[in-house]
Amino acid sequence: MGARQGVVRPCVALFVCWMAAAGPAHANPSLEPQVVEIERLSINQHWRESAARIEALAAQPVEMSAEQRQRVEFVRLRNLGIAGAPRDAIEGFETLLREPMPAPLRVRAYTTAISIAANVEDWSLAFRWLSEALAFLPEAPGESARLLGVASYLHTLVGETGKARELALRGLSLVEGGDDPRAICHAMGDVALAEDHARHFTEAERWRHRQIEACSKAGDRIFTANGKYGVGKMLAGQGRPAEALTWAREALADFEAAGFDAGAWSARLVVADSLIATNRELDHAHDLLTDTLRYYREQGSDLAIAETEHLFARLAERRGDLPLALQHLKSAGSASEAAERMARERQLAYLQVEFDTRMKEQQIALLEAEKELAALQVTATRRWQWLLAAGLVALLATALLLTILLRRSFRERRRYRWQSEHDSLTRLLNYQQVRKDGEEAFDRARREGRPFTAIVADIDRFKEVNDRHGHAAGDEALRSLGTWITEEVGAQGIAGRSGGDEFTILLDGDRDQAQDLLRRLRGRIEPVTVFGHTVHFSISAGICQANGHATTLEQLVHDADQALYRAKYEGRDRTVCTSDAPPDAREGGGLVVVGSGIEFGRHVSERCLSEIREAQVVFCLTDPFALAMIQGFRPDTINLGVYYADGKDRRQTYREIDAAIMAEVLAGKRVCTVFYGHPGVFADVPHAVVRKAREAGIPARMEPGISAEACLYADLGIDPGRRGVHSMEATHFLHYDRVPDTAGLLLLWQVALSGDLSCTRFHAEREGLQALVDRLQRWYPPDHEVILYEAARLPIESARVDRVALRDLPDAHYEEYTTLVIPPLGELRVGGGADPVGDPEPGTGPTR
Structure with missing residues (x-):
């Protein structure tokens, strides 16, 4: 300083x-x-x-x-x-x-x-x-x-x-x-x-x-x-x-x-x-002073502002810019005036607290007079400075400064706009800008009667590229592909990165031109080298031309995306075209029913995920957490849960779900239906649709999943091979004359809905639970300890394991999926009336 x-x-x-x-x-x-x-x-x-x-x-x-x-x-x-x-x-x-x-x-x-x-x-x-x-x-x-x-x-x-x-x-x-x-x-x-x-x-x-x-x-x-x-x-x-x-x-x-x-x-x-x-480093000094002046102006520190302006004046003088130096001196004078006022206010405050004598009043009056005199002097100085700064030099300097600021502002706005519209890695348009520009181009092509085609492409097995060679290799592959797409598309259409390894191209042309473009693009693809490793990759693509059936750009891109799934399903490194007309009812269709497991994030298998990704149509009947995760990578997933409603007969719901699934299967599409847990355990619809598809000559199969029963054995530490298991739905047990094996484990499912023959309830009722307890007391004492079990659906949750007496079941808390576990009663008896014996030692049973 x-x-x-x-x-x-x-x-x-x-x-x-x-x-x-x-x-x-x-x-x-x-x-x-x-x-x-x-x-x-x-x-x-x-x-x-x-x-x-x-x-x-x-x-x-x-x-x-x-x-x-x-x-x-x-x-x-x-x-x-x-x-x-x-x-x-x-x-x-x-x-x-x-x-x-x-x-x-x-x-x-x-x-x-x-x-x-x-x-x-x-x-x-x-x-x-x-x-x-x-x-x-x-x-x-x-x-x-x-x-x-x-x-x-x-x-x-x-x-x-x-x-x-x-x-x-x-x-x-x-x-x-x-x-x-x-x-x-x-x-x-x-x-x-x-x-x-x-x-x-x-x-x-x-x-x-x-x-x-x-x-x-x-x-x-x-x-x-x-x-x-x-x-x-x-x-x-x-x-x-x-x-x-x-x-x-x-x-x-x-x-x-x-x-x-x-x-x-x-x-x-x-x-x-x-x-x-x-x-x-005068440029660095200028940057420091610019930032500092902005800070002190925000803080309102007049003395610091004056100091900074004086340094600016010295810097301008050092650079030979005398008009600018004069301008900073003028600003320093204004700030000094305000700082002097503040200094006098400090002195006044000091005197007002420190003194109570007439001398205090005289000094205050003197300071106020000096303040007025200083204000007059500063005013005179300001006028003199304005006179010196007037004229052609000031006007030219102002015009030059405004021109520089306007040019800089224009460049900054253009740069920020470009960044907001483009993907930073590939330099293609981002997803939002592709859709915005594409809507205008799509509407214009429809008005003028010109062909318009959407292409959706991605890199085959891109996850393996990242896993095997690192994310740097994946980024280089994306960057290179973005460059080749830019050069091939040119002014012929709109190209952008949709997210991840997926790209969208919208062409003012027909599907033949789109296929030619993809052939040229594949001809340009070559291996990329990152950190000494050579990475080979290929692309798959789906093409859809708007021929009147697709009324919106969103629908056109969706159809192209479905064609991409077909390309993946048929072996990758290929292009598949789709039309607006629905496919033949028997060509390439099929049904696969998969289980999501109880905790989707932990239990879902790679096979299940593959089926979901490759299907043309995905239906889902799971818990909300699993549904959200599936929709994260298949946004077009259809939620079957919407068919349920309070007071609605579940049998009607099952018929509607059955019909929705079979409509897509019979339309010749590859359909994947995801059910909670194991799709074949305590579930009517999965077996029904598989049977109907096979009867219609359509390939259909079921992939297993982890069921609530499997989780039950793990969470409770029960080996079903020790005593045997009797497992059935609670209402089925009440309605039919079923006699439990008290020496083995008894599992009653959907116990909250006990006695609901109308199939309309989703909550527990005390009357049905009391009827279940009354029936069970034929074989079990009222104080027999039973377990209310609910499997955890998220990794952050724990399974519910509440142990209660049989007589207290009507007053317990229930969810729709609560399971009643009744442990064995008494000892096992050897056949032929021999004396009772305990459980066999582990390892003495048959090898499974």
Whole structure:
């Protein structure tokens, strides 16, 4: 900052960093280590570290004592001051200081609050809080040094540098030789600041070096960085810019590492000043000044703005741009005027709090007169500057500046628009822009009666490319394919990346032209080399030409996508064309019924996923979580759950589901139907549609899945081979004369719907459950322990295993899928009336 007055505002903010060690033990010792850790982190780490610990502590159910809460709140408010929210911090301190609290903590809170009030230039509040804090010093003599430090700082700001130096030295004498290294660090910083503002550069530099040494030992990162900043500033003031540049850059790095923005901006000014003085990196100095000026204007720091504008003027003068230098000098004059007003307001606030005599009134009147005179002088200076800046030079400079700004703005808008419309990897249009441009082209082609064709293509077995060669190889394959598509399509159509490894091309032409384009594209595909590995790949594509059946672009692309699935199904590395007319009812169709398992993410098999991907039509009757995952990679999946409704006969629902599936199967399409769990266990529709398809001569098969029964054996630790299993639907057990084998395991499914012959209920009714209990008590005692079981459907869930007495079943909680597990009763008996025996030892049964 050279020999001129330094920027005050970052130094103001620096005083927010004052904070003492933890207080005495409190009412809740279990939380005390966490509170102490929060206080420690706020001193020697980035403020976000202590803020994160405060949030974690607030989430704990254990309640803090009143003093612990006040200490944590003190750190939170201090963090607000550092993070750039001083007004919120002041409002919080006003609330905190109204509460009863120990005197040492209160004085520490006053010290930090005074610093923040000065930071926002609320001088009346700062001096009032200083006056209030002095009343508590007799109860907290250990905090005297801190309060003397902040008093020294306020006297520095009102120009009382002699008094400021006296107060700072008194504070240092109280802590020097003590066992509080951080207090010594702060006290030395106070003395250095007073010498700085008294323009004793050599003496201030000496104190700054002592501050750096003391603060480094104390582990105070922000005050250590402040010391380095002060050394750089003093060196600049003594005409040693090269040395000042080194110190300022170190300070800037340390401030940024500590998250102290105000100090970082102050250090940037010293860096810029030193660069200008040494005539080095002037462009970098210009960038630093531009960012700094924007920051201080946002903060409303007039003195800092004036300082920055003066440096801008020096930079322009160094570059030989005198009109621009004059313009910055004019702006510096305006900011200096506002800064002088603020300085007089500080002096007025100081006098209003410090004096109650007639001399106070005379000084205030004199300051106000000086204020008016200074305002007149600044007005005269401004007029003189405007006269000098008037004329052709100012007009030409303004026109040139506007032209540069307009050109830059136009380039930026064009660049941002391009980025919003294109895929960054392939540089093709993104999905949204392809659909937007495609809608216009599709409508135009329909109006003019011209052919229009959609192509959907992707890389064959792209996942294997990523898995085997790494994502860098996959990215290179996508990038190369995007380049070849761009060159082949040209102005003939619209090309874009739809997502993942899938591409969409929309052509103003017919399917023959689309096939020619794909042949040329395949001819250009060649292996790519990444990190010494050569990767070979091919593409599959689907083509659909709009011939009147497809009335929307969405439908046209969907049909092309279905053609792509056919290309995959028929062996990949090929092109399949589709037409608007439905396919022949017997050509290439088929049905496969697969099971999703109970936890889709864990239980689904690769075979099941392959069938879902390759099918032309996918139906799904699963839980909502599995449905959402399937729709993630097959958005056209049809949800069969919509056929269910409260009060609706489930047999009618089954008939409607059956009809929906068979309509697509009989239309000659490859249909995949996904059912929850195992599709062949306690499910009528899967068996029915497989049977009907086979009767119609259409290939149909069923792929197994993990059932709830399989999960039951695993979760309950039951081996069905030990005692045998009797498994049936609960209503079936009630309705028919079935006799359970009490020596074996009895499983009753859908127990919540017991007795529902209407097939309309989805919830449990006590009457049906009581009827089931009454029937079971023919063979089992009322106090026999049974299990209500529900398999987990998500990895984050646990299976439900509730053990209750048989008699209590009517009052238990049920879901539609709750299973009743009745353990064996009594011992097994050997055939022929022999004595009862226990279970055979594991491993003695037949090998399975």
